[in-house]
Amino acid sequence: MKRTIQCIAAAALLALPLSLYAAEKGPETINLKEKFQFEGKKSAVIFPHHMHQEKVDCAKCHKDPAGGGALIVDIVKKKGSGNDFHKKLCWPCHKEMKVPKGKSCKTCHK
Ligand code: HEC
Ligand code: HEC
Ligand code: HEC
Structure with a gap:
């Protein structure tokens, strides 16, 4: 009995930091x-979050x-090609870091 409780406690201690870590990294x-x-009509951008975290x-x-x-x-302008994601976040860095095809529509809109 005591053994079982110790095992459960150990498992809980192990699982806690792991789940916290996963939560902090946010979605993949x-x-x-x-x-x-x-x-708008463009296909939704599925942003590869964890891939960026490695880079x-x-x-x-x-x-x-x-x-x-x-x-x-702040993402305020949400329409057209002048939208805030393009102009303020995604494109400036892709340009700066010379990401291959970093401004090609199909890189992000699949
Ligand atoms: C290239 C940009 C980029 C980088 C780098 C990045 N993130 Fe994110 N992250 C985002 C975007 C965009 C969202 C979605 C924002 C939202 O939901 O409001 C997000 C969402 C999140 C979320 C969930 C949203 C929330 O409710 O807080 C967490 C957690 C998170 N990121 C953690 C991290 C951590 C930790 C790192 C570094 C290891 C990181 N991100 C690096 C762009 C990035
Ligand atoms: C701070 C820099 C930075 C920001 C901001 C950034 N990216 Fe990137 N992104 C990169 C780098 C670096 C790569 C190239 C990674 C590689 O393949 O080495 C990349 C590659 C990509 C790729 C290609 C992935 C693949 O599989 O080849 C997509 C899609 C992408 N980014 C989407 C976005 C979107 C959408 C945003 C805005 C929400 C964004 N990025 C913001 C740095 C950035
Ligand atoms: C680096 C990633 C990235 C590239 C490259 C990119 N976009 Fe976007 N785009 C986004 C993000 C992020 C959004 C906002 C989220 C969404 O609509 O999925 C967006 C939204 C849009 C919107 C507004 C929403 C809609 O459906 O009308 C238009 C228009 C658009 N993009 C056009 C383009 C065109 C045209 C190109 C090629 C010249 C392009 N995008 C290239 C990331 C990108």
């Missing part, structure tokens, strides 16, 4: 059209250097 991919309620610091996108929560830019 994010449907930005749905999340930010963009309207650049959280602070490149999040106000909090530890990541999560608010983004460094």
